[in-house]
Amino acid sequence: MTAASPPEVAWFGALCDDDYDLLGVADPALASSWDHCRDIALAAERNGFDSILMPSGYALGIDPVAFTAAVAPMLERICPLVAVRLGELWVPQLARQLATLDQILGGRLLVNIISSDLPGQALESAPRYRRTLETMTVLRRLLRGEAVAFHGEFLDLELDPPRLTAGSGTCPPFYFGGLSPAARDVAAAAADVFLMWPDTVAATAAVIDDLRGRAAAHGRTLRYGFRVHVIVRETEAEARAAARRLVSMLDADTGEAIRSRSLDTGSAGVARQGELREGADDEGYAEDHLWTGIGRARSGAGAAIVGDPDQVRAKLDAYRAVGIDAFILSGYPHLDECDRFGRLVLDRYPHAPLPR
Template sequence: MTAAANGPEISWFSALCDDDYEFLGVPDPALRSSWEHCRNIVLTAEKGGFDNILLPSGYQLGIDTQMFAAAIAALTHRIRLLMAIRVGETWPPQLARQIATLDQILGGRLTVNIISSDMPGETIASGPRYARTVEVMKILKTLLNGEPLDVAGEHYNLKLPPPNVKTVSGKCPPLYFGGLSPDARDAAAQAADVYLMWPDTMDKVKEVVADMTARAASYGRTLRFGYRVHVIVRETESQARDAATHLLSKLDAATGDAIRAKSLDSLSVGVLRQAELRDAASAKDSDGYVEDNLWTGIGRARSGCGAALVGDPDQIAAKLQAYQAAGMEAFILSGYPHAREADLFSRHVLPKLQHGPLVI
């Protein structure tokens, strides 16, 4: 595996799961997930020069990811799609066929974000659920690499020829995967290609990279690393901080609590770590900064990725370069509202960075 010759992969985020606001916690009908709104985010990101864009997936909120990906594929020309797949809701052989077909539509521009989900309405313990996820990733790699499948696992017992439809490369697209629990880390070490992290302090980022590198090595594998974080960039740091304050200016604590509680992963290890970051920031900085330019206030109104890089263009570029030095080779960025912030980042920060699609 080789890294992109011209720097890390810089990706944006399309808010398919009703996660777009002018003011956090205040729904805006114009920013609700719809074909038109999410299409415009993707096309803005492509025009701005981003390498990839995450298409998230949620059972309860927003629009369907795979249907959206198929539709937007024909409207894009250069940007990759990072399509999120909730594996608990799929049948792996059918998923392999869908992935191969979509990759053909895209001309080989598909990447896949694996989510270790339950089937809607069921709850499976962490260990078995992640074991099932590993089986799914291995099945996808076998079939999409053009190999016959013969698996007798805990969750799948299948003997199949590879699908007739192939990806453009003839190989499985890169599988991106995240999770902080021991079970999630072990699943990534066994079968993922890119391990994704949510925002954290620099020392913790380095600690996770070291741990995951060792875990993957124990399986005779190597991992690449990605970092998912929000971003607020303005011409000056003062303006960026004002924009962060504006974003939370209409949020009350009860609304924020309700938003976080309704998430399906509200009690996961990763989400709890984001809460710890907010607590640590509150103890040291009244504005919610846990370290230079890393603001935790955004997590008051969302589950999951709960911090933002806030600063001027040079500060944001330097922060990303520091993460790169710590091992990050892919960044998935977002901001509220997503189309406007994609445009701001593409004009103010992207020209300062060497970047390109992650090659695996």
């Protein structure tokens, strides 16, 4: 896509027990389940979103691959962005799994690559990212239908591809994020879309400039995605009130307990979300319409775009102006905010799905 092209706009599938009416107050009706998450996926399609992120967390929620396989026949147009935690499956089996999903979806699969510690295992950042790069390299070759002869530090295999490949030999796009230098190098070498968590417009521009240089060194170009929450209401005053209400029952101990459940609490991205909160004003705004209160009860993406429909569209456009062309949005509760954003913003916001 060019800078003037409409962006891809995605919603969040909330598979990881991350749905609340009031942050920190558990509601069994909003816990991740087949029924609840199916309803969110169908709402995202009904509201015109281009794609939907199916997140993955070992200790949280439900499995994204199994869930996507089940819901795929109900989705006619939307593109599921399925998160996979590299290392949990032997790569040839993962390739067959993803190729099968892509066939079920008629070639609409998108893949969110996650480089994280495995359950029960801790690996230093540098070798973990080396393992991630090896896995992405081999996985892409297998999904393209290519034979593999790869002898690396973590993967050592020679084999023909499975008969079933993705999209008749076209690998689904790999979405990948991470702020550390090692993560940025992996993205530059092997990703298609570099994903960022919420940050100020200027800081986002700086990261994109850095990634453009790193990718150019590999003779590559990337697309850039932005994962952020949204709180949109008819007026700015109503939106800011909704933000205050969302954290009105949250205490520090509960927030810390929620943040610590994630396997990525020590990452550079999580650290940056903390810095963003610490630098915010007394109401939690890091800059106009970027509210960091959600990060008080969330390890990952911890800020929301808050405002009336025109302000939200203008904020999205500010990120587009510095290079973002894919947004992954969410809001609490996810089903309600999906409908509200679709009605107030998306209906009047030009957007387009990623071509495959």
